[in-house]
Amino acid sequence: MKPAPFAYHAPTSLAAAVDLLALSENAKILAGGQSLVPMMNFRLAMPDHLIDLNPVTELDRLEVKADSIEIGAMTRQRRMEFSAELRQACPIIGEAMQHIGHRQTRNRGTIGGSLAHADPSAELPTVVMALDGVIHIQGPRGARAVPMAEFALGFMTTALEPDEIMSGITLPRWQGPHGYAFVEFARRLGDFAVAAAAVMIALDGKDTVTRAAIALAGVGPVQTRLTAVEQALLGHRLEPALIDSAAALAAEGEANEDIHASADYRRHLAQVLTARGLATAARRAQARMKGSA
Structure with a gap:
């Protein structure tokens, strides 16, 4: 057509x-x-x-600062995927990139396009949600900044007004040793996620959780932060039993049902992927702790 x-x-x-x-x-x-x-x-x-917006070169930028990462809305996903500086500063982005479509789509796809399209199964909005990203918007009434938690309003619906354009994204950097993981279940490599989880976690020297951020995609109508799971982890030693009990809370939220999966199956995936993400992030956090000792 x-x-x-x-x-x-x-x-x-x-x-x-x-x-x-x-x-x-x-x-x-x-x-x-x-x-x-x-x-x-x-x-x-x-x-x-x-x-x-392709001729608007000012929107194609990627700057890693000491406390934040600034990304223009027209920055290609391929550029983010292969940026050594970004991979070192925020490796969860590179891990999520491996699940986004195929090389051809990442060559043209932009971070701003993905966020504005607001597909509930998309990977980049999930990572930005977990990292407490801030969306910068420009319109006839001036500029404004919207936290990612307030940007996604519903199924493929964002806080962008009809006469506004996304100009960029700010991602606060996690300081000190921490672990990360992006895990996804899809029918085939490159397909839309049936469910996915982005996990960030920081531990102290006794493997006690000092900070946690977990975002889920593909399960509900929008990407969501699993705040109940995060709270269940804080202040506790991260052991298998804690991971299992905290991950079980991920299965208690709203879930979609369609031709790809039932609501119950998506809740099951939410629990399983959260547990896998936490285990992987914990191992990486522990390895970083040893490396910085």
Whole structure:
């Protein structure tokens, strides 16, 4: 199939793109196009105006700072995947990248496009949720920053207003030795996740949990933080029994049911993947503790 007729615009600055979006009725933003273009071809999306952000070079940036990571909305997933500096500063991103589509889609896909599309099974929003990321937004009323926890409002729905554009993402860096894991279950490599978990954990010298962050994808209508699991871990020595009891709490939330999995099966996956992620993150945290001793 072919898309419905539309007017194509290629602004070269963020300010020009914001102005175009404000003046154009029924407009869509084109980032990587890995989701939007197929939707247009099937006429699930029929914009009258398509505003291409690819010429806006100011949105393609990746900067690792001492306490944060700044990523422009048009930064390609491939660039993030192969950045040695990013891999060292935040290795969970590289691990999650291995589950995102295929090399061809990562070549064109952008972090901003993934976050704005807001697929509940997408990997990058899950990692940004676990890392307490902040989304930077530009619109005709100025700039604003929205925590990722408030950005995802519902199924494929975000806090972006129709006349606003995502400009970038800030990810606070975890300081000191810590462990990480991104685990996913999909029908085939490159398929959408049936369920996935992003896990970050910090331990002290006695293997007591001092900080934990766990985000789940593919189970409910949006990516969610498992705050009950995190609270169950804090202040306790991370042993197999604790992992099992904490992970069991992951199965108590809302779950979708579709042709790929029942709600009960997704709850089961939530528990299993959370336990696997915690075990892997704990091993990595312990290894880092030994390496820094």
